[in-house]
Amino acid sequence: MPPKHFLNTQDWSRPDLDALLTQAAMFKRNRLGDQLKGRSIALVFFNSSLRTRTSFELGAFHLGGHAIVLQPGKDAWPIEFDLGTVMDGEAEEHIAEVAQVLGRYVDLIGVRAFPKFVDWSLDRQDRVLEGFAKYSPVPVINMETITHPCQELAHILALQEHFGTTDLRGKKYVLTWTYHPKPLNTAVANSALTIATRMGMDVTLLCPTPDYVLDERYMGWAERNVVESGGSLQVSHDIESAYTGADVVYAKSWGALPYFGNWAPEKPIRDQYRHFIVDEAKMALTRDGVFSHCLPLRRNIKATDGVMDSPSCIAINEAENRLHVQKAIMAALV
Numbered sequence: 001m002p003p004k005h006f007l008n009t010q011d012w013s014r015p016d017l018d019a020l021l022t023q024a025a026m027f028k029r030n031r032l033g034d035q036l037k038g039r040s041i042a043l044v045f046f047n048s049s050l051r052t053r054t055s056f057e058l059g060a061f062h063l064g065g066h067a068i069v070l071q072p073g074k075d076a077w078p079i080e081f082d083l084g085t086v087m088d089g090e091a092e093e094h095i096a097e098v099a100q101v102l103g104r105y106v107d108l109i110g111v112r113a114f115p116k117f118v119d120w121s122l123d124r125q126d127r128v129l130e131g132f133a134k135y136s137p138v139p140v141i142n143m144e145t146i147t148h149p150c151q152e153l154a155h156i157l158a159l160q161e162h163f164g165t166t167d168l169r170g171k172k173y174v175l176t177w178t179y180h181p182k183p184l185n186t187a188v189a190n191s192a193l194t195i196a197t198r199m200g201m202d203v204t205l206l207c208p209t210p211d212y213v214l215d216e217r218y219m220g221w222a223e224r225n226v227v228e229s230g231g232s233l234q235v236s237h238d239i240e241s242a243y244t245g246a247d248v249v250y251a252k253s254w255g256a257l258p259y260f261g262n263w264a265p266e267k268p269i270r271d272q273y274r275h276f277i278v279d280e281a282k283m284a285l286t287r288d289g290v291f292s293h294c295l296p297l298r299r300n301i302k303a304t305d306g307v308m309d310s311p312s313c314i315a316i317n318e319a320e321n322r323l324h325v326q327k328a329i330m331a332a333l334v
């Protein structure tokens with residue numbers, strides 16, 4: 001039996017993840033079904049989205065279900081997540097009631113809640129997602145908090161399609177940090193590291209300095225996955241050696257955790273590493289490597305037009321796959 005919730009792929013067994021990927025590939029071939037007939041999902045967005053919102057709403061529709069989008073603080077009441085607090089601030093209701101009430105109406109709850117970017121020791125607790133999971137009587141799906149497990153499956157399905165095999169063991173996989181003018185969430189990087197090692201690939205985390213290494217929880221998951229799945233994991237700060245011979249280049253920008261909440265001193269550091277952009281010269285070092293990104297992506301900041309428009313870029317396939325994998329997740333959980 002898979003877990004009740006889909007909060008992180010690390011909670012799910014490899015056979016259960018493989019079953020989701022198989023089902024997603026089937027939904028890609030045959031889009032419509034009745035797996036959610038008469039069922040509904042609440043999509044709770046604390047942050048903006050293009051892909052996640054569109055693909056979840058359409059995915060529910062394709063399977064005969066109904067999706068309701070809620071944006072706490074905008075079109076729904078602001079929510080309190082702390083226990084035992086005197087609620088004399090902005091929040092009008094507590095997660096204990098919100099999750100239970102939604103659970104009386106809907107069959108699934110999706111949650112998108114990015115970090116607040118003030119205190120990583122708090123943000124790493126993933127309290128919004130965990131609050132929903134704790135109080136909800138129905139399954140909860142992580143639509144991106146401090147990890148992005150739906151993106152992980154869409155990414156892996158796109159790689160399986162590209163390589164024509166479900167077995168990705170032995171592929172040289174580079175997760176590269178890229179420049180961005182703002183410090184971004186580590187969620188997709190945490191997720192890419194987690195799922196790439198889970199699939200048994202030889203993974204290099206390429207980042208400018210040791211300050212950009214990811215949280216110990218996700219480094220630990222990756223190390224454990226390497227032991228169990230037979231791949232490898234290394235951290236590199238050398239662009240040329242990391243790209244050389246790579247089969248996969250996955251790009252993401254993120255803020256350095258030692259500067260979390262105190263970003264001013266990080267800016268002059270990150271400004272030195274604009275050359276981490278994925279460009280044609282770097283891709284030429286790979287072994288006819290494939291490039292992807294979760295999107296949204298700032299062109300000619302994170303990757304050049306030449307890379308984005310090249311046949312080796314599968315970012316659009318990956319984005320499409322969000323629709324298929326999320327249908328598989330929703331169908332499995334109901």
Ligand code: CP
Nearest residue numbers: 049050051052294295
């Ligand atoms: N990749 C992704 O989650 O895109 P959105 O932020 O547009 O949903």
